[in-house]
Amino acid sequence: DAKTTQPNSMESNEEEPVHLPCNHSTISGTDYIHWYRQLPSQGPEYVIHGLTSNVNNRMASLAIAEDRKSSTLILHRATLRDAAVYYCILMANQAGTALIFGKGTTLSVSS
Amino acid sequence: EPEVTQTPSHQVTQMGQEVILRCVPISNHLYFYWYRQILGQKVEFLVSFYNNEISEKSEIFDDQFSVERPDGSNFTLKIRSTKLEDSAMYFCASRRTFMNTEAFFGQGTRLTVV
Helix, strand or coil: CCCCCCCCCEEECCCCCCCEECCCCCCCCCCCCCCCCCCCCCEEEEEEEEEECCEEEECCCHHHHHHHHEEEEECCCHHHHCCEEEEEEEEEEECCCCCCCCCEEEEEEEE | CCCCCEEEEEECCCCCCCCCEEECCCCCCCCCEEEEEEECCCEEEEEECCCCCEEECCCCCCCCCEEEECCCEEEEEEEEECHHHCCCCEEEEEECCCCCCCCEEECCCCEEEE
């Protein structure tokens, strides 16, 4: 399985933008880049995903490097509720493929 | 918004007993998954299920585990003879298709083996 590398932890202040990096140098051409997060005491929650182009949704933006070997999840204005573990996961576009979680980045948000 | 529902939210069982964890995936989803998370550790993949058969399973998913979709709505995980180390949060997830879609996770069942 292609692997990702994320910092163990990051800190942010409320209402500031947060850029969460992810390296995936062995990504294959058909792997999608997925981001999930896990709030304390909850199940994982989908954030965003993309293949080649940058993506935006109501929760976040995903910036994908031109060579696809890295990506950045952008939270435009962090809130206390965004404190969570964020997972960057590569997912092959094949039937039966499951999300395989790494350790992710623990984001702390201060008021 | 549609959601994945898991029951019970917390189950306590004696070592050696059988447990069944239940999940109701989102109704038009076709791909189903079980994960577990031991306290303080990462989320671990157990098994994926499609078209009434297992698509993929991890090394954790040994003969003690089984999955079933007994009817059109439920998806169950059975642990035949629980061990202390089976104590964990168990999450069910579903996806509409495997093509370019997100997975939806339930809130989990906390299993405590005593």
